[in-house]
Amino acid sequence: MAPERESARREAGRDLGRDRMPAGATATTRPRARLDQPRPRRPRILPEWDPEAFGKLSERIARFIGTGRFLVWMTVVIVVWLLWNVSAPAPLRFDEYPFIFLTLMLSLQASYAAPLILLAQNRQDDRDRVNLEQDRKQNERSIADTEYLTREIAALRIGLGEVATRDWIRSELQDMVRDLQDGHPDGQRVFPAERSGARDVDDR
Template sequence: MSKSVPEIAAKWLRRRPENLTDAENRVLQSTIEHRPIAADINKAIAGTQSTGDRVADTIARVGGSWTFIISFIGFLIVWTIMNAWLLGQDIFDPYPFVFLNLVLSMIAALQAPIIMMSQNRQAERDRLDASHDYEVNLKSEIEIMALHAKVEELRSQEIALLCRQISELTELVQSELVKRGGKN
């Protein structure tokens, strides 16, 4: 394999070093140094999250689960039954359940932006994952092309060696035939 970024860039990417992205430079440098480029992006991201980020992710994870949905439906049924039938004249929130609507509106008003914050962070993680996948795939492609070139080089050397051996054997056979022809 070539020994410098410009050589590898020209040979495998067919580009000049000044036209390479930072990611491509990192990939080529890791190729030269024979070190892996794969990394655990989730681990790196987890170390940079604030408490608010973790809370928002937890709220989004819980709020988007079947457990939450079923529990909330259960809560709504209990609220409705208690206020419509069980409390009789001492109704806390009479039909049409204005207080319940207020509570639900406040929950939705708070939950929606928190879930959007979590989704924005997830989108950023996805972009980082895609970028990292590109780097890993590029390095794999370069390594495969280098291996292919090495196999072709070895094959060419083997063919050249076989041709020399055939030539030597041909000369040996011809000289042997000449010797035998002179004896008859």
């Protein structure tokens, strides 16, 4: 009886689990993140900008700040500011002595100018680093080409040292002719002297 009760209990548990599971829900239908597809972009609260465009703009501002034109315009603005707030009628003055608003404006300008100049310097340092890396690679290629050409020239010199020159061949032939003439039994010359001023008719 005990085995029958145990089997009946198992069947009742399976039926209860089937009743709790929704229709059509299996292990294969669970939502899974697919690895062959990119994830959807999450909404960003902060605004997006192009780092390259922002870097170029910062370089332009930094270049303009470092010019004499900026210093002249800044001096003109400050002088006009001071003269207006000193000599203008009291109701029209917007920054009376001790010119606190002017001080705040100059501080704000300095607080923005310093990071822009640092950003421009960092971009220039990155460009210099890339240029130095390219110059180093170019120097390495030039050194390798120079070493290759040096080895080729040395091989050519060694090869030319083993090539038979015309003078060497002529001297060898003269030695052979001399040996043949010395060893001829009749004492005659093997190669008779050419007749000067006469043409060889047989060679025609």
